Amino acid sequence: xxxxxxxxEKHVQNKGKIVEFAGFLMPVQFEGIIPEHxxxxxxxxxxxxxxxxxxxxxxxxxxxxxxxxxxxDASQLAINxxxxxxxxxxxxxxxxxxxxxxxxxxxxxxxxxxxxxKDYMWILENKKYDVEIENISDAVGQLAIQxxxxxxxxxKLFDVDLSTLKYYWTTETNMKGIPVVLSRTxxxxxxxxxxxxxxxxxxDVWDMIFSAGQDFGIRPIGLGARDTLRxxxxxxxxGNDIDKTTNPLEAGLSxxxxxxxDEFIGKEPLLAIKQRGIQRKLVGLEALGKGIPRQHQEIHAxxxxxxxxxxxxxxxxxxxxxxxxxxxxxxxxxxxKLKVMGKEPIEVEIIKGPFYKHGSHK
Amino acid sequence: xxxxxxxxKYTKEHEWIKIEGDVAIEGLTDYAxxxxxxxxxxxxPDVGRKTKAGDAIGTIEAVKAVxxxxxxxxxxxxxxxxxxxxxxxxxxxxxYGEGWLYKIKIEDAKEVDNLLSPEQYxxxxxxx
Numbered sequence: 165x166x167x168x169x170x171x172x173e174k175h176v177q178n179k180g181k182i183v184e185f186a187g188f189l190m191p192v193q194f195e196g197i198i199p200e201h202x203x204x205x206x207x208x209x210x211x212x213x214x215x216x217x218x219x220x221x222x223x224x225x226x227x228x229x230x231x232x233x234x235x236x237d238a239s240q241l242a243i244n245x246x247x248x249x250x251x252x253x254x255x256x257x258x259x260x261x262x263x264x265x266x267x268x269x270x271x272x273x274x275x276x277x278x279x280x281x282k283d284y285m286w287i288l289e290n291k292k293y294d295v296e297i298e299n300i301s302d303a304v305g306q307l308a309i310q311x312x313x314x315x316x317x318x319x320k321l322f323d324v325d326l327s328t329l330k331y332y333w334t335t336e337t338n339m340k341g342i343p344v345v346l347s348r349t350x351x352x353x354x355x356x357x358x359x360x361x362x363x364x365x366x367x368d369v370w371d372m373i374f375s376a377g378q379d380f381g382i383r384p385i386g387l388g389a390r391d392t393l394r395x396x397x398x399x400x401x402x403g404n405d406i407d408k409t410t411n412p413l414e415a416g417l418s419x420x421x422x423x424x425x426d427e428f429i430g431k432e433p434l435l436a437i438k439q440r441g442i443q444r445k446l447v448g449l450e451a452l453g454k455g456i457p458r459q460h461q462e463i464h465a466x467x468x469x470x471x472x473x474x475x476x477x478x479x480x481x482x483x484x485x486x487x488x489x490x491x492x493x494x495x496x497x498x499x500x501k502l503k504v505m506g507k508e509p510i511e512v513e514i515i516k517g518p519f520y521k522h523g524s525h526k
Numbered sequence: 527x528x529x530x531x532x533x534x535k536y537t538k539e540h541e542w543i544k545i546e547g548d549v550a551i552e553g554l555t556d557y558a559x560x561x562x563x564x565x566x567x568x569x570x571p572d573v574g575r576k577t578k579a580g581d582a583i584g585t586i587e588a589v590k591a592v593x594x595x596x597x598x599x600x601x602x603x604x605x606x607x608x609x610x611x612x613x614x615x616x617x618x619x620x621x622y623g624e625g626w627l628y629k630i631k632i633e634d635a636k637e638v639d640n641l642l643s644p645e646q647y648x649x650x651x652x653x654x
Contacts, residue, residue, distance in 0.1 A: 181563075196618075197564045197589045388563070388590060454567060456587050478566045478589045507585065 169214035170305040170366030178384050185387055186277035188215040193386035200389035201480040204352055205520075208311035208377055209385035210370075217280025217301040218360070221271040225293030230264060230271050233290055233429055235412060237422040241266035246332045246347050249420050250412050251283065252430025256437060257408035258415070259286050261400060263349065265334055272345070272360075274306075276402045290429065305363040309373060310356030310385075310393075312524040317377040318357055322346070326357075331525060340372060351390070353397035353523030395486065396479050396520035398448045404459065405446060405474040405488050414442045414490065444471065445496040447514045451485035452501070455510035462505040463489050463512075470495045473504055479519055485510065486519045528557035530648045531622050535641035538650065539596040542622060543641060545632070550599050553626040554586065554617055557651045562588040565614045570595070570606040570628055577601060577630065579637055584627070586617070599637050601630035 166184045175182060180191030191212070194200060203209045221230055231238040236249035245266050251259040260279045265272035275283045284299040291297060309318055319326050321339045326348075329335060334347035342365045350356040361369055374382055391401070400406045406415045413421065413434065423435060451457060456478050463471035471491035479486045487504060491514070495502065498516045503509040534542045540558035544551040559565065567587035577583050577597035584595035606628040610616045617625040632638070642650065 193563060198566075198615075392589060454569075456567065456592065458592060478564075478587065480589065483566075 167215075169212055170363035171212040171214060171307070171370055174367070174370050175212065175384065180384065180386060183387075186215055188277060190215060191384065191386040193388045194384050197386070197388035197392060198480045200383065200385045201392050203381065203383050204311045204354055204385060204389065204393055205481055206312070208309065208313040208317055208380050208382050209389075210373060210377075210382060211308040211310065211385050211390055213306045213308050213358070214304070214363070214366075215277035216306055217275040217277060217283065217299065218304045218306075219273040219275065219280075219284055219287060220298045220300050221273065221287075221295055222269070222298075223293070223295035226271045226295050227266065229291075229293045229295045230273070231425065231428065232292070233287060234262070234264060235421040235428060235430065236264070237425045238264055238266065238271070239425070243268050244334050244336075246334050246349055247420075248332075250406075250417060251286065252412070252428075252434075253408060254429060254433070256411040256430040256433040258402070258406045258410055258412060259283060259408070261402055261406065261417075265345070265347065267334070267336060267345070278403060303363060305361050305366040305369070306358060307369065307373065308350050308352075308356060308358045309377075310350045310352045311354050313377075313380040314354070314356040317373070317380055317382060318346075320376040321372055339369065342369060344369070350525070351397075351399055352393040353518065353520060353525060354393075355524045392477055392480055395475060395477050395488075396481055397518045397523065398488065400446070400488075401475060410446075410490070411437060411442075413437055414444055415446045442493060444490045444492050446474070446488055447491050447496050448517075448519060449473075449487045449489060449502065449504065449512040450482075450515045450519060451487075451504075452511040452513055454485075455504075455506055455508060456485035457487035457489075457504040457506065457510055457512060463491055464503045464505055464509070465495050470502065476504075481520045487512065528555070528560055528651060529622075530555070530557070530644050530651070532644050534622070534644070535598075535638065536644065536647035536650075537596065537598045537641060539598075541596065541598050543598045545638060548632050548635075549604065549629055550601070550632050551626050551629050552598055554595075554621055555647070556621045558593070559618050559621045559625070562586065562591050562593060563618070564589040565617045568610050568614045568617065568627070570611060571603050573603050573606060575603045577603065579640070586614075595627060597630070598641065599630060599632055599634075601633040603628055604631050605629040
């Protein structure tokens with residue numbers, strides 16, 4: 165039986181089209197993917213991301229332990245700093261990508277909804293040092309408030325000066341009396357915040373944010389636009405672009421892998437992969453003409469299959485088809501033109517950086 | 527609930543067909559446009575193309591999904607709606623009106639008997 169997030173009733177009231185996703189009943193869209201997408205790029209929108217999992221690590225060795233199960237260097241985190249990272253299997257396949265919150269008395273790991281149980285078991289299995297591990301996902305509600313107008317909206321609800329809360333920093337504070345963890349994070353390419361709260365406050369928090377955002381045309385955003393927004397930034401989606409059969413080096417995630425830090429799970433195979441070189445690379449592919457590449461389609465150079473599409477969509481901000489896929493290294497150069505084998509072959513070009521280059525995040 | 531209008535026939539592939547003498551106007555049903563959501567590209571057959579009922583003769587791409595357009599009847603394409611190729615969202619906004627897709631000259635009037643009535647189509651989508 166699919167779970168409901170603490171905001172489920174709000175989605176029904178707002179006439180969200182509800183689908184099952186990662187075991188949760190979630191709104192895939194409200195008024196439409198494109199208007200919702202544009203609202204976040206131009207102003208501000210609110211995503212229910214309560215389906216995401218939260219695993220809390222306490223104990224005196226919490227940072228040391230997190231540093232052992234993740235690839236980025238958690239030991240470099242100041243209190244209240246946030247870090248994007250991955251967890252690996254011993255063969256360097258990816259368990260999940262996640263956020264690491266280094267709070268004053270605990271570390272919070274925020275993981276993908278579909279992976280929560282798997283991740284929690286993985287972390288327990290690899291437990292060492294002085295730590296306590298708890299999956300608190302069911303008790304936590306989470307909203308993402310994203311867009312260039314996110315700060316003026318949220319500032320109405322906090323006494324702290326939000327302009328001092330920088331990208332990838334967090335604070336434990338209160339929102340008009342309700343205790344929350346607030347971070348300047350998101351997965352849209354726009355400025356914005358994520359807020360974690362006890363689910364019993366969900367309705368109040370939702371109402372406060374929507375009344376604060378009324379003047380900015382704030383609106384709820386479904387999973388459909390969440391995907392197009394992350395995709396235009398070329399952010400990876402676990403299950404599509406990365407999974408246990410891919411390693412972070414070929415996925416372009418070497419910036420969150422610190423091979424020079426102490427022992428961590430997956431380090432040895434990564435060193436070996438680095439030494440012999442990756443065989444394929446996750447690239448961004450922009451359609452040159454019409455046609456939209458779709459997941460699982462083959463990528464060809466001439467008549468030769470050189471890769472496959474992991475995600476494909478129409479990009480509302482660019483008004484063209486975009487995709488990501490793994491391509492054999494020799495063909496993976498920026499500027500290279502390839503074909504995605506849709507019903508009609510679609511000509512695509514490998515691009516550098518995000519597809520959408522005008523995001524407001526700082 | 528999706529809108530199923532009277533005065534037209536339907537196919538299992540979620541097209542509506544309006545018969546006007548020996549010409550059929552075809553389009554996508556309200557149910558189909560709402561399932562696809564945000565249509566961003568419509569490719570229609572060339573005028574003059576001969577079709578057999580059931581042929582894939584065009585493509586509709588939405589942000590997250592793609593579907594073929596299947597000919598509901600055999601015949602020759604006499605006109606396509608250039609407005610929807612220029613503004614594909616018309617199919618979402620007005621599927622039974624301005625969002626029509628193409629017209630064909632009916633080759634075999636007996637094929638019309640194979641199409642679904644509004645009641646039959648309603649039943650089909652309610653089962654989904």
